[in-house]
Amino acid sequence: MSQIDHSSTPLARPAKGRGTMRILRALVQDRAAMIAACFLVLLILSATLGASLLASHASGVNMAMRNAPPQLSGGWAYLLGGDNLGRSLLARLVVGSRTTLGIAASAVICSMVIGATLGLIAGLRSGIVGDVIMRVTDVIMSFPALLTALIVLYLLGPSVANLVLVLAITRIPVYLRTVRAEVLEIRRRPFVNAARSMGASEFWVVRHHLLPLILPTLLTIASVDFAAVIIAESGLSFLGLGIQPPTFTWGAMVATGRAYLTQAWWVTFFPGLAIMLTTLSLTLLSNWLRLVTDPNQRWRFAKGGK
Amino acid sequence: MAIFRRSFLTLVSLLVLLILVFFLSRLTGDPSYLFLPVNATPEARAAFAQANGFDQPLVTQFITYVQNMLTGDFGTSLRQQRPAIDIALEAFPITLKLAGVTLAIAIAGALVMGSLAAWKPRGLVDRTVGLTSLAGASAPDFWVAITLVLIFSVSLGILPTSGMGGIAYWILPVIVLGLRPFGLLVQVVRGAMIAALSSPYVKTARAKGASETRVIFVHALRNSMLPVITVAGDIAASLMNGAVIVETIFGWPGIGGVMINAILQRDFAVIQATILVTAIAILILNIVVDLLYGVLDPRVRAA
Amino acid sequence: QDAAKITIVLPEEPPSLEPCDAKHSSIGRVVIRNITEPLTMLDPQSGEVVPMLATEWQQVDADTWRFKLRQGVTFSDGTPFDAKAVIAAFKRLDRTDVVCNTKQQTMGGVDLTVTEIDPHEVEITSSKPSPILPTMITVVQMSAPSMDMNGASRQPVGTGPYKFQSWQPGQQITLARRDDYWGDAPVITDASFVWRSESAVRAAMVAQGEADVALIIAETDATDPKMDYAYPNGETTRLRIATNVPPLNDVRVRKALNMALDLDALKPIVGDEVTRAEQLVPQNTDGFDAGLKPYPYDPAGARALLDEARAEGVPVDTQIDIIGRDGIYVGAAEMLQAMQAMWAEVGLNVNIRMFDTGNWLRYQNRPFPEPDAPLLGQDQHDNLLGDASFTLFNKYHSNGVNSMLWDDQVDQLIIKGENATGAERTQAFQQAFRRIHDDLAADIFMYHMVGYTRVGPRIDWKPTIATNSEIAISEMKLAK
């Protein structure tokens, strides 16, 4: 038997708080994940508070500061330089974060949720329902995203909701197929059978046995997708399906800066960097989450762990 | 048996796809605006529509399309005035080559790097591979492409700017195209491998005396392949649809550019022909991926 | 020898090399004056019509002209160039199986009949009196009678200094010098055309020596004064106002729109070399009025005008939509955003709606998709034919397919000019432009645009106003 000091009676501790405490402790222990989490909090603050505070700075055209390089002298506004209409890049990054995060997050979450749900169904029902889902997925995969975008634009008109719809539809297949593949394997594992034998419904099995094992993979894909969605959005804006000016996203900032790449690298660089850092933070967090939830890695975050 | 059923169903999806593409693409607007000069008169537009059959009801147009298709006629490009299928078939091999090479490199690289990262999570390899691959995966592709051209072709003069040709011409396009697949796959491989490497059978392999390389690449990797091939399949499918940015920037006349132009130009015959070609490729790819599931995991095959 | 081979990098691959569609600039760049030649030609410097395959011409009556053909000219397939060939070339324009933009665009509504007088003289009759027929036919390429009449040609045969050699779809088109050309033998022996849609890459190719001419690069990529040429490209930009919809039907609002803009300050967005435009045609065009003065940049005045209109019940605060198209010219979207910001300064509520080309074009033509909406249409127009008639009717006449103006006076002036010649024609057109600009403020005129083209150090050549639509390789010399 192991030599544990049982001086503190474990039963006294409430079961719930323990889990969150453990997660928090694990977060503090992983420096990279901690930084990522802080960055994301900062981002959310900038998208909520910052965006409202700086809205006017982001739209004021000032041709004198057109493509102004990053500088310390011009006050905080031109710390990161000015864009092609002389607007403060910093202010635009902050203001743009709201739409960017809003659109990308909703698109990624929509496609993930819809994809995962359908994938679960397709994985669990091998009959006609599963067939239909998978063949519809085939169709979506073979349908060019741009055409989807144009069609939605034509039929439903441009709006943020439709934009999210277009972005989400085109990303559904990855999640769907990934979830299905995992379900096909995991549902054969003995512990799923054990749960079934105890009377677990399909929903229970999904909720407690399948999803927890699949979720890390989904989150990994989703966090990388985040960048892809932002960039795809900027690609659509020239069709009029993207966000319409004067609203803008980081993706649109990168896209307009494209023409100035040789002259003013900072115009594309900073929004690009923002996209990159956001994606990076999300992925670091999802990587960390994977370790925390992995039974064989969890010790890393325990008291005596490295 | 299953495979026949699967192929049949796939044919059904292809048919549905063609119907959708036919009708929906025609909802995106009247091509006469694009093909006639801005000052064309309404009469000229009517004549144009008549000459191309756009004045017929959509259903009639579709029936004609299907009839012609059965005789091997996939329509004529409005813009190029030649068989649309020729245009698609000229471009597709280029896309296929580029996608194949890129994907092969990205997958191979991701399997190695992702496995090494998973071997010691939070270790040095994990951190470096993670950061660099993600930086690549989340950077806007055209930005990377142009920057690379400016650095390697203009400043250093060691690589050609663009065009098709020998190995040197492949380097930049493959890098740019491969960044996102690589970044995503590294993460997926890493995740799946972390789980696989703590499975009991890995201990068995170690107890047999398998080298750590063998443990990683033969035992754990095989069991982590389900999500990896799924994601790789998805990436492959999107590459089949063409890599527009890379194709246009580097002047590779692949199917992505053709398709995008056709869509923007409302060149319906070309839209249909290119989608037909890529869809067949994607559908075959999906069948292959599904078959691979069974090969990789016998428990799935039993289903 | 080797050095006389050049590579030209274009923005896009031509859809075909069909001579009758050479007005399509991506086709024209390869074909015009390299493979095929017209009977007459516009001198890009002076704007005058000069001889090409026709040596001289005269008007017989209101709708008949006679052209003497150049002798001793053969097509590259050996067929002699004669009256029969001219008839065949004009027949090509009338084909209905393919779209021949050339005819639609420049001869809208006018049918031309060619008859042989003798093998070296033809008579061209038009269905309507056409005082500028020699100008009109500058766009008609003389293609060989042997050319297939089915589909759009991908192997044109003409009388030009070069003959079509090969086309690797997607990759390149090559031309080779003809030995039996009727004119002076050009220096360049072989030319290949390649295409890259990315301006930075086109520029880089010339910088790298992979190409000798990079056509139409962005201002931002034109960074090397030794290689990069800026030149007026014949394009004029404007925002077209829906003059029939409130509040835009009030001339004070239209003037205020103009006065609220500091267009001089915005020049860098599209290129420092652009000049302010006050009418839709470039200089050297018959009908161009150099005396038109720009609206001053006067936000206060604009505000005053708006207040005045508002006081009279004009719904000045209605949201006005700009129908824009990204990529119509470099900086197009930013330009709109800057203008939007300036209008916001004077209290106008302007909203931008960007479209893809196909959709944007719907808003250009009658019947207009949203006839009751107060719209500003982003637009760019080129008139390279030296005569304002190619612009005025379509853009400003009450019956013009692109016109959003309904003004009797303008209509009369246009019709008067079209039927006149000489000073009378010029004056009528100028008066029309003046009324459109000064009295009606029917448009927000922006700039006469410039193009940038990069020419590598190996060759000696300067782009001209015509370069966007034709590149005569025979004019290129090797640099010493």
Added chain:
Amino acid sequence: MASDPTPLLRVEGLRVSFTSDDGRVTAVEDVGFDIMRGETLVILGESGSGKSVSASVIMDILDRPAGRVEAGRVRLGDTDLLALPRAKRRAINGARLAMIFQDPLSYLNPAYSIGWQIAETLRIHATPGINPKARTVELLTRVGIPDPEQRQHWFPHQFSGGQRQRVMIAMALALSPELLIADEPTTALDVTVQRQILDLLKELQAETGMSILMITHDLSVAARMADRAIVMRRGRVVETGRLDRIAASPSHPYTRELLSAIPRLESDKRGGKSPTTDGPPLLEVRDLCKDYHVAGRGFGSARAMRALNGVGFTLMPGTVLGVVGESGSGKSTLARVLMRLESVTSGQALYGGQDILKLQGSALNRFRREVQMVFQDPFGSLNPTMEIERIICEPLALHPDILPRRQWRDRAAELLEMVGLEPAHLSRLPHQFSGGQRQRIAIARALALNPRLIICDEAVSALDVSIQAQVIELLADLRRKLGLSFIFITHDLPVVRSFADDILVMKGGAVVEAGDTDTLFANPSHPYTRDLLSASAIPEWMSQAVRASIA
């Protein structure tokens, strides 16, 4: 035997600890032993006493870096195994050292055919003169896998528990290692096959001079095999010596407790059988048949393989039906079919008059609440990402009307205590337990709902005799108090004999003999049953020694 003075393997002062949520936990403390060439050393001990952990240190497959060797040395011949660089260390595994794992069901790679996995050892340590293919078939034949030519292409999930264990054994024996570490190698084997395997090991030992380190809870196996034995408890070695000496004069109280189980095993009726009740039967199974379809290699058409062939029996409420039989005879399949985890080909199973195989909706739900199962593969049947608390509470959560939520935790703690585990372990994950501990967790989970019928598939096979006795006592108690019924699948004849009212003997998918326990044990009629009974029993010398020492 111990003439060679230097031992083949010497373990000294081993201390191993693990990092877990509760900080560092020491699992093995100051463990040391020697094994001579050709010798068999048996490790007996309490479940969770560190036997498997010690073995995994020797094999260098400790969960690192969660587990850490804090002190101690392991020498193989002259080489210090813990100090070797990885590549050299790894070359020893499989060739000189081989291990049979305790949990054979989880330890095979699900993605490769078993033939491939056996041949892999041969390929890794490429030895001239050995043809991997032929050798694989030979090994499979020797461990008694039927139809090895065909079955080498099958995948682990297509084998029964005992068959997988034998595959594991074949794998370990592939290269005739110098030292074989066998961690509970016969837990899933019926006595006949067990005898066959033990004979095989002895044979090889005689042939090649192989040493064996055998971890077992089974005193009859120990008695059969051991030269020397050590006894472990709570991470420490509490007794070392020749087995006969230990049996004759145990020094540690735990050893005495362990040995005292022997007389009980031989005679005692612990079950306290209740007289068979009249009235409607609880479960009535008629003519069950089950075919598995096994795909040929590649995409060939599937072959049917009959796993159950006309199985039938009746179970009265409050009784225990023992199911014994050959490994691979369809016992687990029967259990899975009854639990509705697998479809049947034909047949009927009436539970309380209703056909289980046709139950739907709430009737099915009620059935699943009343009937619980303990799976043969305890590791696999516990979700690896769930804490024990959640695992044990899962049935309570599935049937929330039974107990209010806030009492779940206490109930879970209570259940853990009932099966001899510490409530402090509630927050641990399955992989942090020993084989026997996992098995007990599975039992605790099955008890959570106070079911009417529990199907136990080799539920106590990995438990040492003392804990096994404790668990059986617990089950018997429940049966007495609550009238619980059991279907008790086991290879352990003493256990069935003492616990079961009726016995079903299976072979090749069919019931070959059935009847009242006493009658059946007294005069078995089928040759296989006779064979089975004769194979069991603890050697006489041991019983005598033990009786003498305890008396």
